[in-house]
Amino acid sequence: MKKSSPEAADKINFKNLRSLYFFAIFTIALTIILSQILVQYNLKKQLSDSKIINISGKQRMLSQKIAKEILILHYDSNNTKEDQIKHLKNVISLWETNQNALENGNPILDFPKEKSITLSKLYLQINPIFLKIVQTTDLFLSNVEQKKNLSENQKLVEIILKNETAFLSKMNEIVLQYDKEAHEKVTQQRKIEYWIFGFTLLVLLLEFIFIFKPTNKKIEKLISKLLTSEKKALKLAYDTEIISEIKENSVNELKSLNYAMENMLLYCRVAPDGSIIHIGEKFAKLLNYTKFASNKPFSQVLTSDEKEQIIIDRIISEKQRSGWQGEIKITTYDKQTICLDLSMVPVTIKKDKSELLIVCFNITDRNKAQQEVERLSIENSTEKINQQKIISSKIVENQENEQNRIAKEIHDGIGQMLTGLKFSLESINLEDKEKSAQKIEYLKKLSLDIIKGVRTATFNLMPPELSDHGIVSSITKLTQELSKLTGKEILFYNKTDFDKRLDSLIEINIYRLTQEAINNSIKYAESSHIIVQLSHSETLLSIIIDDNGKGFDINSVYKKRNSKSGMGLLFMKERIQYINGRVFIKSILGEGTRITFNIPL
Numbered sequence: 001m002k003k004s005s006p007e008a009a010d011k012i013n014f015k016n017l018r019s020l021y022f023f024a025i026f027t028i029a030l031t032i033i034l035s036q037i038l039v040q041y042n043l044k045k046q047l048s049d050s051k052i053i054n055i056s057g058k059q060r061m062l063s064q065k066i067a068k069e070i071l072i073l074h075y076d077s078n079n080t081k082e083d084q085i086k087h088l089k090n091v092i093s094l095w096e097t098n099q100n101a102l103e104n105g106n107p108i109l110d111f112p113k114e115k116s117i118t119l120s121k122l123y124l125q126i127n128p129i130f131l132k133i134v135q136t137t138d139l140f141l142s143n144v145e146q147k148k149n150l151s152e153n154q155k156l157v158e159i160i161l162k163n164e165t166a167f168l169s170k171m172n173e174i175v176l177q178y179d180k181e182a183h184e185k186v187t188q189q190r191k192i193e194y195w196i197f198g199f200t201l202l203v204l205l206l207e208f209i210f211i212f213k214p215t216n217k218k219i220e221k222l223i224s225k226l227l228t229s230e231k232k233a234l235k236l237a238y239d240t241e242i243i244s245e246i247k248e249n250s251v252n253e254l255k256s257l258n259y260a261m262e263n264m265l266l267y268c269r270v271a272p273d274g275s276i277i278h279i280g281e282k283f284a285k286l287l288n289y290t291k292f293a294s295n296k297p298f299s300q301v302l303t304s305d306e307k308e309q310i311i312i313d314r315i316i317s318e319k320q321r322s323g324w325q326g327e328i329k330i331t332t333y334d335k336q337t338i339c340l341d342l343s344m345v346p347v348t349i350k351k352d353k354s355e356l357l358i359v360c361f362n363i364t365d366r367n368k369a370q371q372e373v374e375r376l377s378i379e380n381s382t383e384k385i386n387q388q389k390i391i392s393s394k395i396v397e398n399q400e401n402e403q404n405r406i407a408k409e410i411h412d413g414i415g416q417m418l419t420g421l422k423f424s425l426e427s428i429n430l431e432d433k434e435k436s437a438q439k440i441e442y443l444k445k446l447s448l449d450i451i452k453g454v455r456t457a458t459f460n461l462m463p464p465e466l467s468d469h470g471i472v473s474s475i476t477k478l479t480q481e482l483s484k485l486t487g488k489e490i491l492f493y494n495k496t497d498f499d500k501r502l503d504s505l506i507e508i509n510i511y512r513l514t515q516e517a518i519n520n521s522i523k524y525a526e527s528s529h530i531i532v533q534l535s536h537s538e539t540l541l542s543i544i545i546d547d548n549g550k551g552f553d554i555n556s557v558y559k560k561r562n563s564k565s566g567m568g569l570l571f572m573k574e575r576i577q578y579i580n581g582r583v584f585i586k587s588i589l590g591e592g593t594r595i596t597f598n599i600p601l
Contacts, residue, residue, distance in 0.1 A: 024207040028200060035196045039189070049182040052111060055098050056175045060168055062095040066137065067164045073144055074157050085141055092137055099130055102174075118177055126170040133163045266340070266360035270298045272320050274313055277355060286362070288333060298358070303330040320356055321346055327363065339364045420446060463511070471507045472498055472534065475514055475543075479532055486522055488530060495535040502541075502601075506579045510543065510599060513575055513583075517545040517595045520568055525549025525593060536601065543597045551589040 069088045073081060100106075103123045105113030115123070140156040266286060269277040274297040279289055289301055299312040308330055315324055324344040331337055341361040348354045424446070428439050466474035476492050483490040502510075514532065521530050527549030535542050557569060569585065572595075576583045580600055587593040 021207070021211050024203060024211060027203050031196060031200050031203065035193065038192060038196075049178065049185070051109060052102065053175060053178045053182070055102060055109075055111075056171060056178060059095065059098055059102070060171045060175075062091060062098070063133070063164050063167050063171070065091055066095065066133070067161055070137065070140060070157060070160055074140075074153055081144065085145060088137075088141065092134065096134060103127070116177075116181060119174065119181075122170060122174050122177060126167060126174065129163050129167045129170065133160055133167060136160050136163070266362065268298065268358045268360075270316065270356045270358055272316075272354065272356070274298050274316050276301060283360065286338070304333045305331045315344070316356065319344060320354075337364075338362060339367045418450060466507055466511055467504070470499070470501045471510050474507075474511050475532060475534065478511070478515060478518070479530075482518060482522070488522065488528055490518065490530045490532070492532045493534070495533055496537075498534055498536045498541070500601075506599065509575055509579050510541075510597070513572060513597055514543055514545065516568065516572060517597075521545065521547040521549055521593065525551070527592065539601055541599045541601055543599075545595045546592065548592045551587045551591055551593055553589065554585055554587055 066088065069084065069091065073084055073088070101109055101111050105111050136156050136159045140153055140160070143153055143156070266280065266283040268279040268283055271277055276296075276298050279287075279301075283289070287301055297313070298316070299309040302312060303309055308328075312328070323346050325342070327339060327341050329337060329339050339362070341363050343359045345357045345359070346354060347357050424439055424443055428436050430436055463474045463477055465477045472494055476494075479490045479492040482488075501507075518530060518532070521527050525547050527547035529548045531544075531546045533544045533546075535544075572583050576597060576599075582598045584596040584598070585593070586596075
């Protein structure tokens with residue numbers, strides 16, 4: 001009974017500890033789940049707040065755009081205003097939709113209907129201004145479409161501009177209020193998370209005090225009892241037949257080790273004078289060693305070459321006490337060359353008796369593979385160097401052609417127009433006012449042509465949109481200009497509304513790659529439609545150029561690397577590698593070509 005009572009107490013204690021442990025784990029899991037639910041809920045609300053702030057800011061931009069479009073309609077003398085009126089109506093419709101969603105809520109955009117008292121007051125203040133702008137704009141557009149009451153439009157424009165300024169002011173207050181309320185929500189969430197974090201730490205501390213610490217003491221006692229039992233068991237084992245079993249196992253292990261050495265390792269036991277004491281079966285098979293050659297020294301068994309035998313005898317003589325390790329090349333008696341990684345270890349058998357244990361590894365295949373790798377590396381290096389030379393020469397040639405083309409454009413176009421401008425200026429007779437006025441008008445037109453020529457030349461060198469506005473604006477301008485010059489339909493789509501600026505080197509390379517791909521479609525593909533698409537994710541910017549041209553065989557073009565098309569594709573790959581990007585080319589004969597550039601962000 002005395003023994004059973006402590007065991008029952010231990011069982012009760014362990015049962016209590018287990019219950020407490022499960023309770024603590026459940027509490028931590030519940031805390032984490034509740035914390036995640038709360039965080040996700042607040043993040044969703046913050047995402048909604050960010051959308052609201054974004055739309056509110058967009059409302060300011062749209063109101064300015066409406067005012068700008070109205071001013072253009074009012075003061076522009078051009079008769080074709082249908083597209084402008086249609087575009088303005090679309091902008092007003094979007095403006096009204098956004099304002100209604102902000103004021104009354106929108107379940108699709110996840111905009112709440114309920115608002116704070118401050119925001120409700122601000123929307124009550126801005127609503128008359130908003131309605132005034134909408135009503136006045138509708139009246140203005142009605143007058144413009146019916147071409148009546150044009151004198152009244154001046155007053156309508158002044159009313160719109162006055163209310164647009166007031167709308168911007170109130171909208172700024174609304175945006176600031178949204179931002180303030182979002183900040184208060186974030187602050188409240190932070191406090192709640194701190195409380196949850198503190199509660200979790202408290203649970204962990206209590207778990208350590210009431211669970212892990214008592215459990216550790218119990219385990220220490222249990223280990224102590226196990227160690228005591230182990231000592232008693234070992235003492236009993238030594239007193240019984242366990243010793244004999246251990247010896248038998250040791251003998252079996254030695255036999256297994258000896259078998260493994262005989263059949264798996266290239267090893268040999270050699271006396272200090274170089275004679276063979278014992279040689280493994282695998283080593284003997286490799287060297288064609290038989291009992292008839294047992295009187296030969298190790299060097300003569302290992303190689304048939306006399307020079308190699310002298311080297312091995314010298315190593316055995318000089319290194320029999322310190323040992324040796326290295327690679328040697330031997331020639332067998334059947335005229336095969338074998339490379340061995342040889343290790344010579346001195347072993348003391350008795351006080352006055354020693355021998356050498358020689359262990360070898362056949363590294364012939366490894367050396368051959370290494371030599372083949374080195375040969376291939378040299379060939380690849382030579383090929384890359386030659387390829388770089390071809391690329392360098394082509395780059396220099398293209399630069400020279402580009403310089404000649406620009407010089408020809410300046411000489412034949414801008415130069416001749418400047419010469420004509422000079423002669424026309426010299427021929428003006430101020431006394432003949434009528435002819436002077438005609439020549440001045442001609443000189444104005446000629447000046448505009450000169451400016452256009454200079455802009456075209458500078459655009460080909462470096463488009464100003466690239467440095468001023470970025471890659472999206474520059475590609476848009478590129479497709480528009482090339483479409484005008486070639487008469488082909490070249491369209492550009494910014495599918496994900498990408499508007500970020502990148503490093504200038506990356507933007508220049510992206511622009512040149514796109515320009516090269518479009519020019520190839522124009523020159524070689526005989527296409528009538530070219531579509532350029534830009535999209536992005538958090539880590540990747542993708543540009544796709546599709547054409548409906550005749551297509552080409554990619555493998556045959558890559559084989560003809562010295563051709564213009566082959567070098568063009570090679571230049572693309574070289575340039576895209578400068579910015580750590582990748583290019584993918586897919587072409588089908590008779591259907592068209594797709595080129596994709598992927599650039600990491």
